[in-house]
Amino acid sequence: MAEDYVEAIAEAISENGICRAVDLVRHFDVTHATVSNTISRLQRDGLVVTEPYQPITLTAKGKRMATKARNRHEVVRTFLLRIGVSETTATEDSEGIEHHVSDETLRAMKRVMKDGIPASD
């Protein structure tokens, strides 16, 4: 969850300048209460900073995580498109897959997009 949240927060900030809890409520389609709880946990874990009724900002650690997550997400998504998956499905699937893709697999995806599929031994 943490990764998804920091990614969404970074996105909101880059789009609107700030991120409010309500942006996350809409993004994840959960209640304000849930977002409030989750943000507390993120703050406890040093990923975000916020004060009651104030916008949410990312710490350095949070920004790092967001960047990595966003990158991962994009690689997976474009890879899926590249192997012929539709826009809609690529977007959906990459959301879930990104959290389970190791660096090695990520590199393999990039390689395939650049050089095509490896020779079949």
Add this chain to the structure above:
Amino acid sequence: MAEDYVEAIAEAISENGICRAVDLVRHFDVTHATVSNTISRLQRDGLVVTEPYQPITLTAKGKRMATKARNRHEVVRTFLLRIGVSETTATEDSEGIEHHVSDETLRAMKRVMKDGIPASD
């Protein structure tokens, strides 16, 4: 979890003839207590049948789920190998990825393994 469990149960049965809780304890590296709880939930959900101190069997529904999961898992794993990921990583990553791969993406993977990568428009 349900998918992982039925898959592991099916595996144990095909290897040893029966599946005992202790097999799952070893497989998932959790305690007996945890397995016991989880099995109760699976039974509640109609995926397995068991009685106290007895082996665990799959219902028709459980078998169906196990077969689908196993198939998915294998497609993802061999696909990863095919794009140049190592055995170890392919095994690890496919474990997590399989739960997030839609039918469409699965088809795309199979297609790529058969026909190579689609032309880049």
Add this chain to the structure above:
DNA sequence: GAAACAACTTAGCCCGTGCTAAGTTTCGAG
């Protein structure tokens, strides 16, 4: 400036998934 509305928090609940500790059942060896 007060009232209404939107944003947010807090309390209290539920379930899943993990644990430890303690007790029960089963089973094989002696």
Add this chain to the structure above:
DNA sequence: CTCGAAACTTAGCACGGGCTAAGTTGTTTC
């Protein structure tokens, strides 16, 4: 046949992540 070890269950706890309901704060609009 008994006893000890292995397998299993049960109770009780914790945390994550979801909810509703109710209250608080901030902002806009008249």
